[in-house]
Amino acid sequence: MTDLAQSLIDALALGGLYALIAVGVTLIYTVMGMMNFAQGEFIMLPAYALYVLAGLPFAVAVGAALVTGIGIAVLAERVAFRPVRNADLSAQLVTSLAVATILQNVVSASVDARAQSVAAPALVSESTQIGSLSVPNLEILTLALTLAVLFGLGWLLYRTRIGLEMRAAAENFEMARLLGVRANRVIAIAFAISGALAAMVGVLIVMQTGQVSPTMGLTPVLVGFIAVVIGGFGRISGAVVGGLVLGALSSLLGTYLPDGLVPFRDAFVFSLPVAILIVRPQGLLGSAAGEARI
Amino acid sequence: MSGRGLRSPASAAASLLVPLALVATTAALGAGGTPAFEDTVTLILCNLVIVLGLQVFIGNSGVYSFGQLGFAAGGAYLAALLTIPAIFTILQTPELPKLIADAELGPLLSTLIAAAATGVLAASVGWPLMRTSTLAIPISTFAFLIVVYNVLANWDPVTGGSSGLVSIPTTTGIGSAALWSGVAVVVALAFKRSAAGYRLQATREDEVAARSIGIGLMRERLLAFTISAMLCAVGGALAVHQSGTLSPKTFYFAASVTTITMLVVGGARSVFGAVVGTLAVATVNELLRNLEEGASVLGLFSIGDTPGLAAIGLGLILLVTMVVLPDGLSGGREAGEIGPLRRWLPPGLLPTPAAAMAERARPLPVTGSTTGLRAEGISLAFTGLQVLRGLDLELHPGEALGLIGPNGAGKTTLVNVLSGFQSPDSGRVLLDGVEVTGLSPERLARAGIGRTFQAALPFAGLTVVESVAVGAMGVGAGRRRAVEIAAEVLGRLRLGEEAQRPGGLQPPGNQRLLGIARALATGPRYLLLDEPAAGLNDEECGELVAILRGVIEDFGCGVLLIEHDMNVVMDLCSRVQVLDGGETVAVGTPEEVQADPAVVEAYLGTSYAAGAHA
Numbered sequence: 001m002t003d004l005a006q007s008l009i010d011a012l013a014l015g016g017l018y019a020l021i022a023v024g025v026t027l028i029y030t031v032m033g034m035m036n037f038a039q040g041e042f043i044m045l046p047a048y049a050l051y052v053l054a055g056l057p058f059a060v061a062v063g064a065a066l067v068t069g070i071g072i073a074v075l076a077e078r079v080a081f082r083p084v085r086n087a088d089l090s091a092q093l094v095t096s097l098a099v100a101t102i103l104q105n106v107v108s109a110s111v112d113a114r115a116q117s118v119a120a121p122a123l124v125s126e127s128t129q130i131g132s133l134s135v136p137n138l139e140i141l142t143l144a145l146t147l148a149v150l151f152g153l154g155w156l157l158y159r160t161r162i163g164l165e166m167r168a169a170a171e172n173f174e175m176a177r178l179l180g181v182r183a184n185r186v187i188a189i190a191f192a193i194s195g196a197l198a199a200m201v202g203v204l205i206v207m208q209t210g211q212v213s214p215t216m217g218l219t220p221v222l223v224g225f226i227a228v229v230i231g232g233f234g235r236i237s238g239a240v241v242g243g244l245v246l247g248a249l250s251s252l253l254g255t256y257l258p259d260g261l262v263p264f265r266d267a268f269v270f271s272l273p274v275a276i277l278i279v280r281p282q283g284l285l286g287s288a289a290g291e292a293r294i
Numbered sequence: 295m296s297g298r299g300l301r302s303p304a305s306a307a308a309s310l311l312v313p314l315a316l317v318a319t320t321a322a323l324g325a326g327g328t329p330a331f332e333d334t335v336t337l338i339l340c341n342l343v344i345v346l347g348l349q350v351f352i353g354n355s356g357v358y359s360f361g362q363l364g365f366a367a368g369g370a371y372l373a374a375l376l377t378i379p380a381i382f383t384i385l386q387t388p389e390l391p392k393l394i395a396d397a398e399l400g401p402l403l404s405t406l407i408a409a410a411a412t413g414v415l416a417a418s419v420g421w422p423l424m425r426t427s428t429l430a431i432p433i434s435t436f437a438f439l440i441v442v443y444n445v446l447a448n449w450d451p452v453t454g455g456s457s458g459l460v461s462i463p464t465t466t467g468i469g470s471a472a473l474w475s476g477v478a479v480v481v482a483l484a485f486k487r488s489a490a491g492y493r494l495q496a497t498r499e500d501e502v503a504a505r506s507i508g509i510g511l512m513r514e515r516l517l518a519f520t521i522s523a524m525l526c527a528v529g530g531a532l533a534v535h536q537s538g539t540l541s542p543k544t545f546y547f548a549a550s551v552t553t554i555t556m557l558v559v560g561g562a563r564s565v566f567g568a569v570v571g572t573l574a575v576a577t578v579n580e581l582l583r584n585l586e587e588g589a590s591v592l593g594l595f596s597i598g599d600t601p602g603l604a605a606i607g608l609g610l611i612l613l614v615t616m617v618v619l620p621d622g623l624s625g626g627r628e629a630g631e632i633g634p635l636r637r638w639l640p641p642g643l644l645p646t647p648a649a650a651m652a653e654r655a656r657p658l659p660v661t662g663s664t665t666g667l668r669a670e671g672i673s674l675a676f677t678g679l680q681v682l683r684g685l686d687l688e689l690h691p692g693e694a695l696g697l698i699g700p701n702g703a704g705k706t707t708l709v710n711v712l713s714g715f716q717s718p719d720s721g722r723v724l725l726d727g728v729e730v731t732g733l734s735p736e737r738l739a740r741a742g743i744g745r746t747f748q749a750a751l752p753f754a755g756l757t758v759v760e761s762v763a764v765g766a767m768g769v770g771a772g773r774r775r776a777v778e779i780a781a782e783v784l785g786r787l788r789l790g791e792e793a794q795r796p797g798g799l800q801p802p803g804n805q806r807l808l809g810i811a812r813a814l815a816t817g818p819r820y821l822l823l824d825e826p827a828a829g830l831n832d833e834e835c836g837e838l839v840a841i842l843r844g845v846i847e848d849f850g851c852g853v854l855l856i857e858h859d860m861n862v863v864m865d866l867c868s869r870v871q872v873l874d875g876g877e878t879v880a881v882g883t884p885e886e887v888q889a890d891p892a893v894v895e896a897y898l899g900t901s902y903a904a905g906a907h908a
Contacts, residue, residue: 035433083617090358093432094558095616101551101609109602218547222440225433233429263448270437270444277426277434 002132011251012244013139016146017204019243021220022227023153024197026239029228030170031190033089034081037096039224040217041103042073042198043205047212048107050203051118058121066199072103073195074188085187100217108214115213124207138207145200150240153193157236162189170234219266223247226273232283241284246272300487300760300777302794305630312629313479313569317342320573321472332468333536338576339471340533342569345556346478347525349568350485351518352557356498357428359519360550361419361435362526364442365412367545369527370534371446371453373408374462377401377535382461389451401465405474405531409524416523417516424515428501431515439550446542458541459534466536474532478525482565483628485521489767489776492756494518496764499753503809506713506747507768507816508739548605552579555612561622563755566629571622575611582607626755665727666690667743667820667852672711672721681707683876684721689820689852694842696863696884697856699873700896705856706748708873709822712854713745714738726819740769744818748825750805753812754798758789761797761808765815776815783811787841802829807838814845821845822854827862839865872896 021043028036046065053061076099084095124141127134157163162185168176169186177183201220206212224239227246231238250269257265276284301309317339324335344366351359375383375390376399383395399407423434447456485491494514496504501511534540552575560571582604615622624632669687673680682704689695697705710716712723714735722731725741733741753761763773763780771779784790787807792800797808806826813821823842827835839862846853857863863870863884870887872879874896880887887893 035429080613080617084620087616087620088356089429090356090432091616091620093358094554095613097551097554098609098612098616102606102613105602105605105609109606113602215547219440222433222436226437229426229430229433264444266444267441270441273430273434273437274422277430278422281426281430283430 005133006135007252007255009133009135009139010255011248013136013142013247014251015244015247016142017201017243018223018227018247018250019240020146020149020197020201020204021224022231022239022243022246023149023236024194024201025221025224025228026231026234026236027190027194027197030234030236031166031173031187032081032085032092033173034092034096035089035225035228036081036194037093037221038076038099038103039096039194039198040219040221041100042069042076042195042217043202043220044107044212044214044217045069045072045103045202046199047118047202047206047216048111050206051111051116051212054118062203065203066196069195069197069199069202070192071195073191073198076103077188077191081191082184082187100221104214104217111214113214115211115216117211118206120207120210138204142204145204149197149200153236156193162186166190222270226270229273230276230284238283245284300492300757300763300773301630305628306487308630309566309628310480310483313483313566314476316569316573317472317475317479321468321475324468334580336466336468336471336536337533338572339468339475340466340529340536341553341556341576342475342572343471343478343529343532344526345529345553345568345572346475346482346565347522347529348553348557349522349562349565350482350525351515351522352554353562353564353568354486354491354494354498354518355515357515358432358554359435359522360432360554361423361438361442362522363545363550363553364435364439365416365523366526366530366533366549367442367446367542368415368530369405369408369412369524370530370540370545371459372411373404373527373531374459374534374540376404376407377463377465378459378461379463386454386459386461387452401463401470401535405528408531409527412527413520413524416520420516420519420523424512424519439546443542443546453542456542458539458544460539462534462538462540464535464538466532471532471536474528478528479565479569481521481525482568485518486565487773489771489773490514490517492760492764492767492773495756496753496761496768499755499761500751502715503747503751503753503812504768505715505735506739506745507765507812508736508770509764509768510734510736551612552608555608555615559611559615559622561624561626563621563626564624564628566632567622567624567626570624574623575608578611579604579608665724667712667726667854668724669708669712670722670724672708672718672723674707674711674716674718681876682711682718685873685876685878687712687854687871687878689854691819691852692846692850693869694846694853694855694867696867696870697854697873698858698860698863698870699879702875703873703896704876705873706824709745709824709854709856712820713743713822736768739816739818742817742819743822744813744816744820745822746806746809746813746824746826748828750802750809752797752800752805752808754796756797757794758797758800758808759784759793762811762815765812766817769816779815779817780811783814786814786844787811788837803831803834806830807841810841817849818851820852820854822856824856825858826855827857827859835859835862838862842866 025036025039028034046069049065049068050061053064080095080099084092124138127136128140157167165181165186168181223246227242228239230245231242246269249272250265253265253268254262320335321339324332348362351362375394376397379398380396383390419438423431426434446453493509496509497511497514530545556572556575557568559575561567586603667689669685672682672685674682685708687708699705707716711718714733717732722729730738730741759780762783763776766776766779784793789804789807789811792804800808806829810826827838830838842853843866845851855863855867867884869881870884871881872887872893879892879896880890
């Protein structure tokens with residue numbers, strides 16, 4: 001019983017982390033129609049901020065990580081993604097792949113290609129006793145952050161003017177423009193929020209694994225993509241569901257797979273989208289009929 | 295007789311020979327250099343086979359797959375395990391099945407077996423993957439790549455785990471690498487110019503239009519995906535037998551980025567581009583690598599392990615290409631289609647329509663004993679809005695039925711239901727007495743329902759003759775027959791002069807005619823036209839009516855015409871059905887309908903009145 005509760009909390013925490021990643025990917029997809037490969041690097045660079053500023057108070061380093069995430073996302077949008085804004089999906093995808101490659105290798109070349117260790121503050125590496133359960137503080141933090149972010153985003157999207165503009169842009173970009181939505185501003189803000197989300201994810205991952213590496217964003221970005229596919233494209237709610245499903249599955253497989261198969265956990269987790277897409281090609285929350293433009 | 299193909303023989307020959315000559319020249323340069331240089335060039339040629347493999351799928355479908363390097367890895371591992379001497383196999387992979395472990399095959403046999411096995415793998419993995427949307431394929435194939443990596447890196451007793459394999463016989467020389475590159479060029483070009491290749495390219499240009507001429511997305515993508523995977527497996531098998539070592543990282547993310555960059559820089563749509571891109575990127579890559587301190591010439595596949603200047607350069611090249619030159623160095627054209635060469639080569643000629651008519655024994659598909667295309671009680675609602683309310687419609691072979699009504703009456707939606715693009719909530723569609731309700735557009739197109747769209751939806755990347763011929767290919771015609779049909783249709787529509795020009799550059803009137811030509815090439819028994827005269831001037835409208843009349847008389851097909859230009863409707867149609875608010879207001883001869891008070895009320899001072907007085 002305790003074991004089950006423990007693994008459920010683990011599952012929920014990992015699901016929350018994955019949901020944060022997926023929401024970051026979805027935000028950019030909704031305003032620009034782009035699946036952003038470089039989202040992984042928006043996670044990796046803030047993590048390196050923690051590594052570089054290891055001597056400073058932790059809060060300062062986290063603040064710097066957030067600024068890094070927002071800064072790199074906005075910069076990438078301005079320099080690389082704006083010129084291909086009207087290109088097709090494949091062109092945008094490949095462009096983001098180029099950005100990801102550049103950022104990854106700039107870090108490899110300037111820091112090191114190998115993983116570096118980063119010490120997490122004592123508070124997050126401890127656990128809190130709740131009844132008979134011992135819950136790692138990091139999991140509590142992750143869950144709290146996920147909830148806060150989701151409520152914050154919900155408020156932003158549905159209660160503010162910029163949120164309205166973003167939803168309008170997601171619905172019909174050209175029409176929104178004609179009605180006075182400032183495209184550049186909306187997209188830049190979406191990137192900034194997405195960068196901030198990625199930074200939080202980066203910080204959480206560093207605290208969990210205690211290390212940074214140039215390729216650390218690769219698995220998270222794939223996780224985010226797949227969560228988006230599972231959830232049905234372009235819906236924040238779908239991204240959250242997809243992230244939770246994927247994270248929970250990954251966590252539970254880690255606990256309950258027979259020992260010999262644990263190393264193959266990723267293979268099982270990443271086969272999931274294929275299994276889901278066989279049954280529902282439009283994703284879990286996607287609408288049934290892809291409306292043809294005719 | 296010259297010019298029986300879609301491209302002129304000279305252009306086709308140049309498109310084949312120029313890339314082959316590039317491969318041969320590269321190999322000759324490599325063979326003339328130092329052993330280290332020769333090794334590098336050999337690896338580049340192995341890489342070229344993989345890039346050509348990518349071209350087959352990505353170039354023709356327009357959809358990016360990140361999974362093809364997973365197939366290169368699969369092919370490489372199988373080929374390596376088949377060739378590593380048994381004594382080493384026992385040490386590295388103790389639990390490998392005996393059959394493979396004991397095998398000590400030669401390079402050719404192991405490569406062919408690896409390609410065949412990978413083909414089977416790709417067909418089975420691709421079956422679910424290709425069912426997903428254009429948007430999901432890059433992601434699900436990326437997931438496949440990670441699954442392959444995860445299995446290779448952790449299944450130690452069978453794959454050697456993350457440390458990989460050594461003692462692989464180094465049998466790939468520059469000669470065999472060049473030979474296989476040549477084979478890959480031929481395969482890629484042959485596929486691109488095959489009926490299957492054209493069908494896939496049509497889906498790249500416009501998925502909706504492609505489905506309307508009988509092309510099933512999944513089937514076409516799966517075939518290319520499988521051929522592509524087999525070429526990648528060959529490239530992988532060649533590469534490991536050059537370097538002699540193999541690890542799960544050899545064909546992973548970094549190699550994916552490298553090969554995709556090569557393809558994109560050259561121009562993904564063209565085989566020539568794949569060759570040019572591979573050579574250009576490899577050259578720049580080697581230069582950058584030599585700039586780096588302590589760079590050893592290990593070849594391209596070590597990029598993942600030695601990041602830095604070269605990899606940053608690669609990313610920058612990819613980024614700049616996407617922003618400045620999205621069609622790549624080749625502009626997406628084959629060697630025989632590029633400016634100077636094109637002017638120098640004789641243009642491709644079509645058989646003149648008259649000659650084609652004489653050569654062909656039968657006209658386009660004959661009509662059997664038919665009972666017409668019937669819709670019975672069709673209802674359809676979109677999120678609460680009732681668009682069609684129990685509509686009936688009957689279209690007989692050999693007649694032209696006008697479908698008119700104010701905007702929002704449900705005309706296009708009804709055509710969508712008849713052609714399978716929308717499933718009705720209730721009611722049935724009968725094609726010559728057989729119920730076809732809810733069948734896919736591609737099935738219905740093959741069953742004899744052709745249609746056009748309000749937008750022209752051109753296959754912009756194909757020439758005029760190609761984009762019509764692909765209509766015939768879509769319903770199963772071979773290449774040769776498709777060209778004959780296209781020639782006849784184009785002649786009939788007076789577009790023969792434009793045959794070799796790009797479809798995307800035609801003026802709007804011609805694009806509209808092209809849409810009709812494309813549908814006609816499928817040999818439809820029922821042709822549904824959605825506002826074919828929109829944007830045409832009076833003279834062009836007259837021509838259109840004459841053309842359609844000829845089509846009805848010669849082929850006996852039934853034409854359903856949605857049209858706002860009443861002159862066209864009155865000239866052509868023997869019956870007219872008027873819709874309003876998703877219901878039939880009137881059916882009858884043009885005269886009867888014009889006199890019907892309900893019709894006048896439905897229109898009340900709109901184009902109908904103008905048309906009636908004109």
